[in-house]
Amino acid sequence: MPEKFSQNFYITTTLPYVNSDPHVGFAAEIVRADVVARYKKLIGYEVFFNTGTDEHGQKIFDKAKEQGVETQKYVDKYSKKFKGLVELLGLLPEIHFIRTTDAHHVVAAQEFWRRCEKAGDIYKKAYKIKYCVGCELEKTDSELVDGHCLIHPNLEIEIREEENYFFKFSKYQKKLLDLYEKTEREDRPLVVPATRFNEIKAFVSRGLEDFSISRLASKMSWGVPVPGDDTQVMYVWFDALVNYISTLGWPENTAQFEKFWQNGTPVQYCGKDNLRQQSAMWQAMLMSAGLPLTNTIVIDGFITGAGGAKMSKSAGNVINPYDVVAEYGTDALRYFVLRELSPFEDSPFTMEQFKQSYNANLANGIGNLTSRILKMYVSYDLDTPNIEGIRLFMKDAVPDSYWKSLDDFNIKEATDHIWKRIQWLDEYIQKTEPFKKIKTDQVEAKKIIAELLEKLWIIGFLLQPILPATASVIMKCIEEKKKPEKPLFMRKD
Numbered sequence: 001m002p003e004k005f006s007q008n009f010y011i012t013t014t015l016p017y018v019n020s021d022p023h024v025g026f027a028a029e030i031v032r033a034d035v036v037a038r039y040k041k042l043i044g045y046e047v048f049f050n051t052g053t054d055e056h057g058q059k060i061f062d063k064a065k066e067q068g069v070e071t072q073k074y075v076d077k078y079s080k081k082f083k084g085l086v087e088l089l090g091l092l093p094e095i096h097f098i099r100t101t102d103a104h105h106v107v108a109a110q111e112f113w114r115r116c117e118k119a120g121d122i123y124k125k126a127y128k129i130k131y132c133v134g135c136e137l138e139k140t141d142s143e144l145v146d147g148h149c150l151i152h153p154n155l156e157i158e159i160r161e162e163e164n165y166f167f168k169f170s171k172y173q174k175k176l177l178d179l180y181e182k183t184e185r186e187d188r189p190l191v192v193p194a195t196r197f198n199e200i201k202a203f204v205s206r207g208l209e210d211f212s213i214s215r216l217a218s219k220m221s222w223g224v225p226v227p228g229d230d231t232q233v234m235y236v237w238f239d240a241l242v243n244y245i246s247t248l249g250w251p252e253n254t255a256q257f258e259k260f261w262q263n264g265t266p267v268q269y270c271g272k273d274n275l276r277q278q279s280a281m282w283q284a285m286l287m288s289a290g291l292p293l294t295n296t297i298v299i300d301g302f303i304t305g306a307g308g309a310k311m312s313k314s315a316g317n318v319i320n321p322y323d324v325v326a327e328y329g330t331d332a333l334r335y336f337v338l339r340e341l342s343p344f345e346d347s348p349f350t351m352e353q354f355k356q357s358y359n360a361n362l363a364n365g366i367g368n369l370t371s372r373i374l375k376m377y378v379s380y381d382l383d384t385p386n387i388e389g390i391r392l393f394m395k396d397a398v399p400d401s402y403w404k405s406l407d408d409f410n411i412k413e414a415t416d417h418i419w420k421r422i423q424w425l426d427e428y429i430q431k432t433e434p435f436k437k438i439k440t441d442q443v444e445a446k447k448i449i450a451e452l453l454e455k456l457w458i459i460g461f462l463l464q465p466i467l468p469a470t471a472s473v474i475m476k477c478i479e480e481k482k483k484p485e486k487p488l489f490m491r492k493d
Contacts, residue, residue: 075099105242106224113226169211265296305317331489359492422459
């Protein structure tokens with residue numbers, strides 16, 4: 001197992017908008033972050049794991065108005081559904097859940113604004129821009145195709161003219177490029193994977209334009225008030241990004257902030273449509289406020305539906321994680337996300353694929369293997385394995401490449417490693433046939449089954465960050481010499 005390089009570890013997802021029900025796109029992001037958080041805990045780190053909901057902005061204000069409800073009641077309703085993902089997806093129960101309408105977050109966002117203003121990086125001007133409501137970002141002509149956003153091609157680009165506050169993004173071009181070069185030189189690139197890192201380096205290299213960080217309150221009142229100017233509210237990205245430190249109690253809880261952000265290794269998970277905000281805008285904002293920068297930003301690809309279209313609320317092709325878990329269970333969804341989907345590139349997700357993979361790799365795979373080994377273990381009354389001995393053996397049995405996969409956020413590669421072990425055990429049972437040998441050579445048969453138990457326990461151990469409930473059942477059954485009360489995964493016809 002790898003050595004620790006810091007005792008404190010911080011990881012956060014993005015905060016999804018609460019303008020619709022959760023879908024598997026965000027479920028994939030939060031499950032991947034949970035795997036990393038669990039892995040770090042497994043090897044001895046103290047972990048702060050953050051998620052939550054982004055509850056300000058024009059889209060949310062309009063959606064509440066459309067439904068004829070007060071905006072706060074609207075966000076309360078949907079935030080509850082996203083908070084329910086903690087239990088639904090088997091996330092670490094100690095995960096911190098922040099809402100951008102929390103009173104403390106509002107105060108923190110305003111303090112962050114004041115620090116950037118004090119640095120001379122906030123000014124007011126009239127402007128005219130092309131604006132994508134879906135991205136909540138202004139767009140340059142080079143980012144549009146036939147006048148439409150690449151990410152939200154079904155939405156019309158708006159032309160906006162206002163007098164708002166701006167952040168001096170252009171001031172930070174060289175500092176950002178220096179940051180990117182420094183992290184590469186130190187072999188800890190700011191952005192993972194390399195393709196996304198190259199994208200943001202190219203974007204910043206082309207030159208940066210200052211961006212608007214406020215809206216007129218008369219046009220969009222649902223936001224954090226700008227300090228000292230009640231005619232303006234903060235631009236949604238400026239407000240929401242501050243959650244990464246406000247969740248730690250910043251600015252007043254300096255001890256927790258220093259422990260996990262300043263002296264820890266803060267990691268941010270996000271989709272590729274957040275690349276600019278996370279790895280350029282937020283880093284420049286932190287520089288302006290005089291605060292430590294992010295250690296690593298992990299960029300997910302999109303989940304696509306049938307035909308390759310991005311799964312999104314606006315496209316109407318979303319899959320609800322609550323529906324999937326209701327039929328197949330939590331670890332089944334976690335498995336599909338972690339092994340069948342790419343950790344970094346776009347991947348398709350259809351229920352037909354899901355069912356096929358579930359039966360082949362869970363019901364007929366780990367489920368059947370566990371049942372066969374534990375049945376022989378109990379039926380033939382073998383001695384309980386020496387777990388501490390297995391732990392010592394495991395240090396040599398598990399290659400460094402497995403741990404490196406998790407360190408590199410390549411969770412699919414780590415999960416593939418486990419399923420190769422499962423396949424090997426299946427083949428070993430077929431080759432040695434201990435269930436037959438027990439009739440003619442009990443000593444040899446029990447030796448084989450003891451070996452199977454040791455290797456199954458190791459599989460359970462390695463599964464802890466990935467399929468925590470399944471791992472718990474496997475390890476507990478071996479340690480307590482019993483069969484599972486029910487099959488790990490029931491086959492679906």
